[in-house]
Amino acid sequence: MEFMQIYDELKARGLLAQLTDEEDIKERINAGKAVFYIGFDPTADSLHVGHFMAMLLMKRLQMAGNRPIALMGGGTGMIGDPSGRTDMRKVVSVETIDHNIECFKKQLSNFIHFDDGQAILANNADWLRNLNFLEFMRDIGPCFSVNEMLRARCYVNRLEQGLSFLEFSYMLMQSYDFYMLFQKYGCDMQMGGDDQWSNMLGGTELIRKKLGKDAYAMTFPLLLKHDGTKMGKSASGAVWLDPNKTSPFDFYQYWRNVDDADVLLFLRKMTFLPLEQIDEMDQWEGSRLNEAKEILATELTTLVHGEEEAKKARAGAKALFAGGSFNGAEIPTVELSEADFKDGKIDIMQVLVAAGLTKTRSEARRAVEQGGVTVAEEKVSEVKTSYDAAFFKDGIMVRRGKKAFKKVIF
Numbered sequence: 001m002e003f004m005q006i007y008d009e010l011k012a013r014g015l016l017a018q019l020t021d022e023e024d025i026k027e028r029i030n031a032g033k034a035v036f037y038i039g040f041d042p043t044a045d046s047l048h049v050g051h052f053m054a055m056l057l058m059k060r061l062q063m064a065g066n067r068p069i070a071l072m073g074g075g076t077g078m079i080g081d082p083s084g085r086t087d088m089r090k091v092v093s094v095e096t097i098d099h100n101i102e103c104f105k106k107q108l109s110n111f112i113h114f115d116d117g118q119a120i121l122a123n124n125a126d127w128l129r130n131l132n133f134l135e136f137m138r139d140i141g142p143c144f145s146v147n148e149m150l151r152a153r154c155y156v157n158r159l160e161q162g163l164s165f166l167e168f169s170y171m172l173m174q175s176y177d178f179y180m181l182f183q184k185y186g187c188d189m190q191m192g193g194d195d196q197w198s199n200m201l202g203g204t205e206l207i208r209k210k211l212g213k214d215a216y217a218m219t220f221p222l223l224l225k226h227d228g229t230k231m232g233k234s235a236s237g238a239v240w241l242d243p244n245k246t247s248p249f250d251f252y253q254y255w256r257n258v259d260d261a262d263v264l265l266f267l268r269k270m271t272f273l274p275l276e277q278i279d280e281m282d283q284w285e286g287s288r289l290n291e292a293k294e295i296l297a298t299e300l301t302t303l304v305h306g307e308e309e310a311k312k313a314r315a316g317a318k319a320l321f322a323g324g325s326f327n328g329a330e331i332p333t334v335e336l337s338e339a340d341f342k343d344g345k346i347d348i349m350q351v352l353v354a355a356g357l358t359k360t361r362s363e364a365r366r367a368v369e370q371g372g373v374t375v376a377e378e379k380v381s382e383v384k385t386s387y388d389a390a391f392f393k394d395g396i397m398v399r400r401g402k403k404a405f406k407k408v409i410f
Contacts, residue, residue: 005030006064013268017194017219032065036189041073042100046242047107055111069120072101075128076173124177143209152198171202178203194219226261247332248305252313255297263292271299336410345386355406374399
């Protein structure tokens with residue numbers, strides 16, 4: 001097959017949404033000349049599946065010779081980006097933000113090579129935290145039209161619910177980031193999710209007005225399921241890249257359980273498998289789609305957690321669903337505490353909450369009443385069902401539905 005250049009590959013994989021100057025961007029990234037950045041606001045202590053597309057795009061472009069800058073939002077994280085939000089983000093303390101950045105750095109280094117200047121890790125706290133407000137407003141404020149800003153999609157969606165001036169200023173901060181990175185590192189391209197388009201154009205315009213230079217913006221589509229809903233959430237909450245927050249097994253199972261209609265889309269967008277191999281899978285039907293899901297889950301778990309953990313997760317899943325024996329290290333295990341028991345007993349609702357299979361006792365009650373809970377392969381139909389500590393001595397498999405389960409031990 002004829003060699004495909006990086007721009008054409010990104011297009012074929014469905015990884016391009018909006019671009020400011022298609023031909024210029026195509027030429028720069030194909031030649032490996034682009035110095036580009038993607039921003040990460042440290043609102044939690046781990047990256048999650050929602051960041052995955054950005055990280056993989058950085059990896060692909062670096063492999064093609066381009067130089068990525070991972071910009072930590074040590075400054076912007078103190079405000080919170082209103083894009084894609086219907087409510088105001090919770091304000092996070094400086095100490096928490098700095099801790100989260102350290103966690104992000106570690107995870108990003110699994111995807112991007114920072115050795116020998118191949119990539120740069122920057123933090124906008126370096127120029128935002130000590131800004132002089134009056135100087136900033138005099139210097140940068142005249143470059144932005146409030147009329148234009150109010151037409152931006154990220155603000156339009158919030159005006160009815162109410163938009164604080166704190167969040168309204170986010171576009172100026174993000175645009176200033178691009179302006180600073182352009183001067184400091186020769187960064188001439190910003191990339192991000194499609195919901196960032198308005199903020200990114202603010203940056204290209206600021207550079208043009210202040211420096212008289214060209215800068216570029218390119219967005220990728222948000223990771224959506226075929227029905228238009230966002231990826232990245234499971235029954236128990238966000239799907240994290242930190243193994244202590246989402247185990248490699250649960251991460252594997254998340255991708256193994258995607259809808260039939262989504263598996264080929266995700267293989268194209270998120271794996272490094274050759275496109276011709278994925279094109280062949282387009283013809284797969286029925287049980288072969290399960291094979292495609294196993295490939296997807298294995299590829300992505302390997303990328304995040306390494307080959308060994310991916311093998312363990314796959315073996316554990318196969319053993320569990322085949323009804324065979326399993327190695328406890330391969331199945332997510334939860335240990336009950338003394339506090340879970342009352343008078344030496346624990347009811348099924350507390351078992352489900354302690355195992356992380358439901359968030360609340362009322363959710364657990366509904367799960368039992370709907371007939372979706374089994375303990376040791378026996379269906380539980382009574383919410384008052386309880387167990388003593390000895391029952392969990394050797395570990396008991398607790399399931400909610402077909403796809404959520406934990407080994408529970410005491």
